[in-house]
Amino acid sequence: MGQDGDGVAKRPDLSPQTRIILDSIADGVFTVDLEWRVTFFNRAAEEITGIPAAEAIGRPCCEVFRANVCESMCVLKYTFDTGKPIVNQPVSILRADGTEIPISVSTALLKDESDQVFGGVETFRDLSLVDTLRRELDRRYRFHDIISRSPLMRKIFSILPDVAQSESSVLIQGESGTGKELLSRAIHDLSPRAKGPFVALNCGALPDTLLESELFGHVAGAFTDAKRNRLGRFAMAEEGTLFLDEIGDISPALQVRLLRVLEERCYEPLGSSKSVQTNVRIITASNKDLAQLVEKGEFRKDLYYRVNVVKLELPPLARRKEDIPLLAEHFIDRLNKLRNKKILGLSHDTLALFMNHDWPGNIRELENAIEYAFILCREGLILPEHLPEQLRKENAGVAVPQGLTLQDIEKRAIFEALERNRWRRLATARELGIDKNTLRRKINRHKLVVPSSSPD
Incomplete structure (x- = not known):
């Protein structure tokens, strides 16, 4: 190993055997010197980029790759500056024909026998097929605008078409931010009322006086500022679906009026003595446990049974x-x-x-x-x-594992499901939507330690 006139270590020439090996692998491989000039470009690199090795060698790597991170977040520069390798970082590059393709890159330093850096190496993999598969997975795990691969959500997806086709009232329970309105829209879109309007109202956001007017509308002169007739949400949702979010927050007096609408299918706008017939499907939602509110006397039992014909529980994230x-x-x-x-x-x-x-x-x-x-x-x-x-x-005190994979995520999901079901494997398998033997194999594969006191 020698040095040039500037004292910079020369790169060693690759042996014919090394070149054959590097040309035979499917991943692109290229090396650069300390001035960022490409010094080696294997056959896969030619195929992925569309640039012949003869054109790439000797040129700055940014001219060859034209990656979206070349100017601001060059992965090789990061490795040169920190000495740390990059592993499987996704970026995108422009091929010679102008096509943008996704790739994943890994980087490392090249050192001589005296541990002196003389260049860098980058390997990269074409993710175009992976991107296609990702879109297919997105289609597979998408139900209308709801995305999930969770067994808990897949169970809801499996019954949603039947729920939507019925005219029954639906209660969706779940914490704030779990997507209750999104689920209600999916029910509407799958229902025979899909061509009708979908109208949503957050009952917890309005005081009683305004909420009553919002629901049932009012006639001119019903109160001080009522200068003209105004349609309520029931009228707007005629022949469609009315989604009432946070129904657990409405007052007992308004609960009585809502119960009458559900029972008699008619209502009176504020200030009017004339009943109006309504043809609306009701979907309600709450981040509170309505059954507990019934026990406390804070929610009418008869109204609870009216809105709770079908109950869907959205799991928290x-x-x-x-x-x-x-x-x-x-x-x-x-x-x-x-x-x-x-x-x-x-x-x-x-x-x-x-x-x-x-x-x-x-x-x-x-x-x-x-x-x-x-x-x-x-x-x-x-x-x-x-x-x-x-x-x-x-999360400052949490040790973050490096290189989290889908296998890591599956392992964690299975472990948490086992804990929720007190390590009852049959109950866990049912929750996850798999059979008991599949669960057993996954437990063994992920080396999960089952407590000795496990019931099965």
């Missing part, structure tokens, strides 16, 4: 963490289109932080966190420093 990567990717894709950006996704550390967080605000909190990150992250991957300060503070 903490119980469906396997959905976090899918949901994050969905929000990133949507915001990229809205903001005209090219954010690639979440870094491993960010995904690990997301998986460790309990998400008390559920999907709405996740969406808000990503929207916040879009303000600070100009391109590339969303890093922990791009997230809201409160989210970073709450």
Whole structure:
């Protein structure tokens, strides 16, 4: 190993055997010197980029790759500056024909026998097929506008068409931010009333006097500011669906009026003595347990039975963490289109932080966190420093595992399901929508330790 006139270590020439090996692998491989000039370009690199090795060698790597991170977040520069390798980071490049394709890149330093750096190496893999498969998975795990691979949600998906086709009242229970209105819209879209209007009202956002007017409308002169007739939400939703969110917050007096509408299918606008017939399907939702409110005398039992013909319970995001990567990717894709950006996704550390967080605000909190990150992250991957300060503070003491994979996510989901079911494997298998033997194999594969006191 020698040095040139400037004292810079020369790169060693690759042996014919090494070149044959590098040309035979499916991943693209190229090396650069300390001035960023390409010094080696294998056959797969030619195929992926559409650039012959003869044209690539000797040129600056940014001219060859034209990647979306070349100018601002060059992965090789990061490795040169820090000495740390990059592993499977997603980026996109422009092929010679102008086509943009997704790839994943890994980087490392090249050192001689005396541990002196003389260049860098980057390997990259074409993710076009993976991207196609991702879109197929997105189609598979999407039910209308709801995205989930969680067994808990898939159970709801399986019965939703039958629920939608009925005319029965539906009660959706779930914490704030779990997507209750989204689910109600899916029911409407699948129902015979799909061509009719879908009207939503948050009952917890209005005082009683305004809420009554919003629901039933009013006639001119009904109260001081009522200068003209006004239609209520029941009239707006005629022959369609009326979604009443946070129904547990309405007063006992208004509960009586709502019960009458459900029983007699008619109502009187405020200030009017004339009944109006209504043909509306009611879907209600609450982040409170209405059964407990009935026991406390805070919600009428007869109204509860009227709205609770079919009950759907949306699990919190903490119980469906396997959905976090899918949901994050969905929000990133949507915001990229809205903001005209090219954010690639979440870094491993960010995904690990997301998986460790309990998400008390559920999907709405996740969406808000990503929207916040879009303000600070100009391109590339969303890093922990791009997230809201409160989210970073709450997870500051949590050790984040590197390189979180779908297998890690599956392992965690199975472990949490086992804990919820007190390690009863049959009950866990039912919740996950798999048979007991499949669960047993997954427990063994992930090396989950079953307590000796496990009931089965």
